[in-house]
Amino acid sequence: MRSRVDTAAMTSSCESREPVAGSGAPRCPRSGTKGPAVELLTVKALLGALALRSVRQGLYRFCADPTCAVVYFDEAGQVFETADLRVPVWQKEAPGARMMCYCFGENEAAMAREVAETGRCDAALRVRADIAAGRCACQVRNPRGTCCLGDVVRAAAHIEAQAGAVRQADCG
Structure with a gap:
């Protein structure tokens, strides 16, 4: 029998995030999928060396659409694709x-x-x-x-x- 998740035991990175206030989550420029915010630290940690050189300060979002190669995007239209990451998504x-x-x-x-x-x-x-x-x-x-x-x-x-x-x- 499976027990319920003990959220009190989770670390801060394991806590669920609240939606960002505003007019709704921006959409992936390729798929149109709404994307939840991703911390810049996450983006930097997972990009390959070449892609990391083009990362900008600011808010990135995650595209979970399985048919879209975009993983991260920002409001200015910058995208990072699966090939830019060090791990498969x-x-x-x-x-x-x-x-x-x-x-x-x-x-x-x-x-x-x-x-x-x-x-x-x-x-x-x-x-x-x-x-x-x-x-x-x-x-x-x-x-x-x-x-x-x-x-x-x-x-x-x-x-x-x-x-x-x-x-x-x-x-x-």
Whole structure:
């Protein structure tokens, strides 16, 4: 049985962010997707050397549209694409082996193996324990700059559900 997230144990980079006040989040100049704010530290930490040289001071936003190559954009129209980052962005990758937790290496392939071997996935429990121990570095490791725990929980549930559907089909 899964326990609820203990938000009091999360570090500041694992806390949910409030929307930025104003007329609504700006949209990605390519996809039109609204983008949540990302701290400049996150952008700087994850850009490759060449792209880092062109970063400007100011507010960047994250584009989660899987069909769009843009990862970060600013209000002046500057964009950084997946090729500009030092890590793959799971929202932009094909399902199957995506990195779900950049701090602790939880990925879909390992989760699926765990479910196949044990019938369950404890990735979220492991990540929760590491968060509670103050080990996460989401602000500088996750391209979104926020905690991945919700993504890990959803991915694990999806993988477990798929495995359950396969088991039922085998028995039916």
